[in-house]
Amino acid sequence: MTRSPEELDLDFVSLDGTGIHTSELQLGTWRFGKENDAGEVEIDETRAKELLDAYDAAGGRYIDTADVYGGGASEEWIGEWLQGRDRERYTIASKIYWQIRDGDPNSRGTNRKNVRDRIDALLERLDTDYVDVLYIHRWDDATDARELMKTLNALVEEGKVHYLGASTLRPNAWKVARANEIARAEGWEPFSVLQPRYNLVDREIEGDYLEFARQQDLAVCPWSPLGQGFLTGKYDRDEALPEESKVAASDRFQESYLTEANFDLHDELDAVADEVDASPAQVALAWLQHRDGVTAPIVGARTVDQLTENLASAAVDLSDEQVERLTAAKGGPYAGL
Template sequence: MADMEYTYLGETGLEVSKLCLGCMNFGSGWRPTYQDDWTVGEEDGVEVIDHAIENGINFLDTANTYSTGGSERIVGKAIQEYDRNEVVVATKVRNEMRQGPNGEGLSRKHILDQADASLERLDTDYIDLYQIHRWDDNTPIEETLSALDHLVNEGKVRYIGASTMPAWKFMKALYTSDVENLDRFISMQPEYSLVRRHEEENVLPLCDEEDIGVIPWSPLYGGFLTGKYEREEESPDGSRLGESGRSPDEVYSDEEWQVLDVVRELAKERGVSPTQVSLAWLLHNEIVTAPIIGPKTTEQLDENIRALGVALTDEEIERLEAPIDPVWTASQ
């Protein structure tokens, strides 16, 4: 297996592994108003986290809303076996935790309440990276940043980050931090993969200009880039698509299938898996800090880690990128 590699998160001195373990898959899957059936329970989740840390992954990403706190509890249990200083724990706030007033959002009340709840579930004294899960149009960004700055000053949070928003909103937040002398976002979590490259026309140039760390979510596009789906066939049992009752032909565009065809061709030529080719493409991108991988088993995790050993040529990267011309629209 490839040796783990490390890099700095944005312009900070915080060292993180070049693969980040996403923990959304761990827990009951229950959230207010709906249930996900593709998650795994505590025992399997702890096993994957243990295996990740033992293989050099020091960067774990979760959120309060994942399994309505269940994922954070699993992460908290797993990290008790390790030196806390050796693990970088990231979580998020914004999305609905309960129905009713103040059950979601980025108000000072919700942020401070949820930070304390996350600390309790994670069974830790501090959060390394506290991220806003989405923008909140109902709360002034000054209020949100002031609350996050307070958490940093209290020592409950080390760094703050953001996820998924138009570049102009992200720049507004960075500008506000600079003008008001408030703690600044050091990272961004955009959706980014070989078949979802719209952020190249939105937030990624801004991250490059402002030295913001980039932590892409869904680097395998919900499993599509693993090659487990086929045209004109039913979705595999246990897959997210299968649980939704939709077929691959309903969901994926012709351009996306064209990308997968190239991924499969290169994987066959290289003697590696489509997963490893897809992750290697992200790892070759200088703007990317660490893709957020989401394995549910140690076998899937090992396959992901081996992507670090796949060196793509410029010609291969051009082949992978050729089917899609990235476009950003406000609806994304």
């Protein structure tokens, strides 16, 4: 059954140790203003604002962006959209790391010069005084952990940032653990939110990373929860790629996700989807929401219909047996990032 965003009613969940409550599904805006490998913009300004409207109408309150998304367009469009709305009702997260100026090595990473330069620029684009969560988009080995935490703590003390997040891959969990030890010893703000890649195919964070998050009461907000669209049922092992997909234009996507092992996993996903009368995308998202240690997946969508379908996953209930079957059906991970 197709429902409109207004008929959905997303719940709030606790953002773990932060004490704040936010949406059980977060809105991802990576593809706002993003050009794919074929040179097409995946989500233009009009569509971006429609997606924000639809998410809001469904009760969604957590918007995830980054200062490099769409070369700043994502933050700008969110900032415009927020005008005339009550900023306090929304949790806004952004990220800093990737190089923004050619030939300027200091414009990459989390050195103090770069972080201080970029926080003000991103707040201006978002047209707000603060972001709820500021992530380091990746770990920067060139910046000492103590220097990093001191710089980030200053942003919290200045009121420009409420909470700190680390968007990382699994091998960097110990670096976050060490940085948090330094921060706590100094009375500085530690990282309290993690943003790893996690979906039925990409399972690198299972084990020590999720256990570390649980032990330290850190929120875990997975990105690419649908394996960039692979887990939606729109790809078929025997048929040509769907023309309307913008994501499929990437060679890396095709090589990583469109493998026999992943299509075998998808067969199990289809079987469970039939059993619960839901779409594969909804079951893939519901599986994540049933995983111990996951706080709230970040939902990506290129159209309002996709978004509505994905948000409706919040109402999909899976039995323990179905969760176990899906968990056992492993494919092979995405090679990039």
